[in-house]
Amino acid sequence: MPAPLTRLLRILFTALLPLAALATPAGAADEFTWGVQPAGSRDHFVLTAAPGQTLVDVVGVSNFGAEPLTLRVYATDAVLAVDGGMTLLTGAEQPRDVGSWIGFDAESYTIAPGKRADIPFRLTVPAGATPGDHTGAIVASIKAAATGPGEQRFDVDRRVGARVYLRVAGPALPGLAIEDLRVSYDNPLAMFGGAEAVVRYRVRNTGNVRTTARAQTTISGLGDWRLGGPKHTTLPELLPGATHEVVQRFAGVVPAGRLTADVKVTGEPATVAAGSTAVWAPPWLLLGAIVLLLGALIGQVVRRCRRAAEGAATTDTHTEATADPTG
DSSP: OOHHHHHHHHHHHHHHTTSOOOOOOTTOTTSOOEEEEESSSOSSEEEEEOTTOEEEEEEEEEEOSSSOEEEEEEEEEEEEOTTSSEEEOOTTSOOOSGGGGEEOSOSEEEEOTTOEEEEEEEEEOOTTOOSEEEEEEEEEEEEEEEEOGGGOEEEEEEEEEEEEEEEESSOOOOOEEEEEEEEEEOOOSSSTTOEEEEEEEEEEEOSSSOEEEEEEEEEEEGGGEEEEEEEEEEEEEEOTTOEEEEEEEEEEEOOOEEEEEEEEEEEETTEEEEEEEEEEEOOHHHHHHHHHHHHHHHHHHHHHHHHHHHHHHHHHHHHHHTSOTTO
16 A cells, blocks of 8 residues: 555544544445444543453444444554654554454454444453553454546545553553753844744653653743743643654743743653753844943043043153253
8 A cells, every 4th residue: 555545544543543433324435334432431441451361341333324334343553653643553564562462253243234243352461561551442444445546446444443551560650751852032133022932842751651741831041030931731642652742932032141941741640851951042232232332431441541641741741841951
């Protein structure tokens, strides 16, 4: 499958994954008429097991359409996307983590129109599984023919799924890191009104458990003179290894010689990361005024010195002219 199409399918599935599919009218080829959700009143599978343990659970697959559906039902892994978020392996890729630990009695299931099939599955955690969170999904998919530019025909794997969050027993090690922290500033000629300072950074989950976090960003000048903020940002849930880009803009920041951006990220479970960076922001108008003032003062001192020297020379000449002519 071409790489652009693969990325498109991942983006589409990521958008659909958090929710079970809603009922849609049957008959339109591009509409999803099936849904996937855990049995019981759960939005996702949230499971805990020890290495070597086997769990048994049930996934519900519903057919909202008017025709029978034969769906491929399988498990797969969540992986890091290019933008630092999470997506799923394609249907052709083999899972290596929690997706490979889940097994079904069959590869496909036929569901009658308007019905729901409750399908049992087994999750067996390998004895050597690493502690912490492992994330994947249980997916129900249908391959359908589609037509692209130039009447080119290809197969599209249309998928709906329910997330699987598995925590393997063992030490839970939360961790966060701030990466690529930088600040930019469009230094104005005048101090009045200031200019915009932009702080950019990336937050990475370096631990082995998923975490939520809140970031605080401030801008200060020399002597800890507070120039902007604090601004707060609530980050989306970060799975182990995932990242999130943050951009904070501060308007009306005056050029105070040196601007320092300080970032503090507080996560839950309890973990803290902090970082700072700086950029020079000379107050050009003020410095120009100081230079002019110093120039005027230096000029005045030079003129006084010259007048004093001229006065001393005149006094010496007068003394020589009035000396005793007899010697």
